[in-house]
Amino acid sequence: MQKYIPLILFTVLTNAAAQIMLKNGMRTVGHFDFAAESLLATVPRVVLNPWVFFGLCTFVVSMASHLAVLSRVDLSFAYPFLSLAYVVVAVYAYFVFQEDLNAYRIAGIGLICFGTVLIAQS
Numbered sequence: 103m104q105k106y107i108p109l110i111l112f113t114v115l116t117n118a119a120a121q122i123m124l125k126n127g128m129r130t131v132g133h134f135d136f137a138a139e140s141l142l143a144t145v146p147r148v149v150l151n152p153w154v155f156f157g158l159c160t161f162v163v164s165m166a167s168h169l170a171v172l173s174r175v176d177l178s179f180a181y182p183f184l185s186l187a188y189v190v191v192a193v194y195a196y197f198v199f200q201e202d203l204n205a206y207r208i209a210g211i212g213l214i215c216f217g218t219v220l221i222a223q224s
Contacts, residue, residue, distance in 0.1 A: 116164035127153030
């Protein structure tokens with residue numbers, strides 16, 4: 103299973119990249135609510151936003167690589183690695199989007215990394 107870690111990490115990174123692109127796209131689209139008239143006006147702006155479009159395309163790539171991983175390794179081995187996407191996104195969001203990264207989040211990131219290392223050793 104160890105030999106599939108690069109493919110698993112590719113899945114993690116494309117998943118994180120998709121999240122970052124979607125966030126960037128929605129920053130340009132702005133807020134919306136789920137009222138019918140607001141939603142109808144917002145959907146075209148969301149769908150036509152290049153960041154959102156490429157974020158969704160990147161999700162497709164991520165899911166395809168995840169399916170390739172699942173065809174080769176146990177789900178209980180591969181799935182926990184996806185939590186590393188949170189680590190990548192949180193660090194990126196802190197430095198680029200100036201989002202908060204407080205002590206609780208840092209502790210959680212440490213636990214995620216520690217847990218992933220344990221799983222990788224199994």
